[in-house]
Amino acid sequence: MKKIIGMLVAIQALGITQELPLQKEEDRAVLRRQSGTVFDIVAPIAQKVSKSTVWVWAGGKRQICVGTVVEDGSKVLAKWSEVAAAKGAPLQCVSGKNETHSATIEGVYEEEDLVLLKLKDAKLRPVVWAAGEKPVLGKFIVAAGPGDATLGMGVVSVKERSLREIDQAFVGVGAESHTEGTGVVVKQIAEKSPAEMAGLQLGDIILNMNGTLIGSIMEFRSLLSTMKPGQSVKIVFSRNGNEKTITLTLASKQATAAFPQRRLEVMERMGGEISGVRDGFPSVIQTDMVLNPEECGGPVVDLQGNVIGLAAARAGRIRSYVIPASSIVSMLQRKPIAESLAKVKTAEEGPKLSNNRAVRPRLNREDKERLRTRMKEMQQYLRQLDDEIGALDR
Numbered sequence: 001m002k003k004i005i006g007m008l009v010a011i012q013a014l015g016i017t018q019e020l021p022l023q024k025e026e027d028r029a030v031l032r033r034q035s036g037t038v039f040d041i042v043a044p045i046a047q048k049v050s051k052s053t054v055w056v057w058a059g060g061k062r063q064i065c066v067g068t069v070v071e072d073g074s075k076v077l078a079k080w081s082e083v084a085a086a087k088g089a090p091l092q093c094v095s096g097k098n099e100t101h102s103a104t105i106e107g108v109y110e111e112e113d114l115v116l117l118k119l120k121d122a123k124l125r126p127v128v129w130a131a132g133e134k135p136v137l138g139k140f141i142v143a144a145g146p147g148d149a150t151l152g153m154g155v156v157s158v159k160e161r162s163l164r165e166i167d168q169a170f171v172g173v174g175a176e177s178h179t180e181g182t183g184v185v186v187k188q189i190a191e192k193s194p195a196e197m198a199g200l201q202l203g204d205i206i207l208n209m210n211g212t213l214i215g216s217i218m219e220f221r222s223l224l225s226t227m228k229p230g231q232s233v234k235i236v237f238s239r240n241g242n243e244k245t246i247t248l249t250l251a252s253k254q255a256t257a258a259f260p261q262r263r264l265e266v267m268e269r270m271g272g273e274i275s276g277v278r279d280g281f282p283s284v285i286q287t288d289m290v291l292n293p294e295e296c297g298g299p300v301v302d303l304q305g306n307v308i309g310l311a312a313a314r315a316g317r318i319r320s321y322v323i324p325a326s327s328i329v330s331m332l333q334r335k336p337i338a339e340s341l342a343k344v345k346t347a348e349e350g351p352k353l354s355n356n357r358a359v360r361p362r363l364n365r366e367d368k369e370r371l372r373t374r375m376k377e378m379q380q381y382l383r384q385l386d387d388e389i390g391a392l393d394r
Contacts, residue, residue, distance in 0.1 A: 042153055046144035048305035052127035053146045053298050054093040056103075056117070058086035066145060066298035067093055068310055070116075070332065073123035077310065077328070079297040080108050080115040081277040084344045093119060096147025107336025111164075112323060113277045113312065113345060114297075116336050127299050129325040130306035134160070135285055141322070143291060143311050144299050151298065152311075152320070154289030160324055161225055163281045169227040170253035171195050175206065177216045183207040183238065184220045198248035201239065208236035229253075275313035277345045284312060284321040291320050 054067040056078045064086055067076040076093050083091065083105070091103040101124075103117040135141065135156045143152035162168070172193020175184040183205040189196050200206075206214055210233055214220045227233065229252040236245050275293040289311075296311045300322045309322040 042142050043148060043150050045301060045303060045305055046142050046150040047148060049127060049144045049299045049301055049307055050096050050147055050149070051125040052307075053144055054095055054101075054124070055146055056083070056297065057092040057094055057100075058083075059089035060092060061089075063294055065294055065296060066151070066311070067117065068297065068299050069124045069126050071126060073126045074119050075106065076103065076117040076119065077114050077297065078117055079275075079277075080110070080113045080342065081275070081344050082294065082297070083115045083117075084342075085276075091117060093117065094146070095124065096145075096149070105339045108339055108342035109331055109334070109336050110342055110345075111280065111282050112327075112331055113281070114310075114323075114331070115339075127307050129329050130302075130308050131326040131329045133302065133306055133308045133325060135302065135308050135324075140303055141287060141289065141300050141308065142302075143289060143295065144301055145295070151295045152289040152291045154287045154318075154320070156285055157288050157319075158222060158225060158286035160283055160285050162283055163279050163321070165253050165280070167229070167282075168253040169224055169229050169231060169250040171224065171233070171248070171250060173200065173206075175217055175220060177218075178205055181205075182213065182215050184214055184217050186237075194248040194251050198235075198246045200235075200237065200246070203239070205238040206235060207238055207243070210234055272317075274315060278313040278315040278321070280345055281312055281321060281323060283324055283327040285309060285324055287320050287322055288318045289320045289322075290314070290318060296320075 052069045054069065054076060055063050056065045056067045056076070058064045065079040065082040067078040069075070070077050091105070093101045093103050095101075101122040102120040104120070106116045106118040108115050137156055137159055139156045141154060141156060142150060145151045170193065172190040172195035173186050174188030175186050178185050186195075186200055186202055186204045186206065189200060189202065206220065208214060209220075209223055212223055214223065227250055229250055231250050232247060233250055234245065234247050236243060238244075272290075273293055275296060285308075291311055291314045293314055296313055298311055299307045300309045300311055302308050307325055309324045310328055312321040312323045314320045
């Protein structure tokens, strides 16, 4: 079983649930079949908390999100932005046994984008938070749904951090991946930013930060997200073929300091719809788990069935956020604000075509070769997975 889980993690990291460019239809069929097998394997883990999970419906017509049963079992945490979008329609919480309970809004936790619902004349099984659990990088986690529904699975890809602007480190560059090698190319520099004051220039190629090599813009952003304002950072960069080193002090990120990242924003939407509210959370764990926006709001468990958090948002192609259990427990000790006072965070819409499909960036030769290599790796992992599952059947 450990070998199988190891391969599940590797396959998930390669994006097994996504349709990739350069795939043949028979390859897609294999991936879909294997994806179903993977979900069957982890289903018993998710079902440990299925009785503490509900579907949240609006007006009896459509599912808007998932809910997590909390406190004495008469209350449910759900996604505030999705509930608010229902614009006052009657709310229902539906269990895995299709038992329907009317619900009303008791209060809102704005920063976490969560709403506390009150069930009418009903008590379900409340979730037990594993508040002492601190998921480590690479830990396998599963998003549970009501009944026998397993909504997603993946690994912890970035440890717990804040997504609030004031808590985020800011270096002051707009950058793109270096297409002719590793590193990121500086395309923009903010005025009076740490980068400008340290002497970085347009065209510089950032190769290394605090001893960590930078292979792409995603790696640059991910590494920066683990750092804090006020932290000293040593940057190695290339200028006109010559390597140089500078040391700067990171500042707090300001809302007006963000640079447009059109290509990155387009790529984030390549795998499907992403959550309208996907930033600004006080504390999140990042995972490569793939969830639809309406599948957020439910509990997330580890392989032992411990509830380590709540699915907060899908933020990209293979990037979702989970609010840690310890943060949820602390949040519930606060009194939520009244619905009439609550606002919904807004997120800038990405570039769209007239038919509402996301714009797909053109692939250069290097991109195509990289994708072909990844496809070969995936096929190898799938063959190994077939062997492991076959061995269990014998």
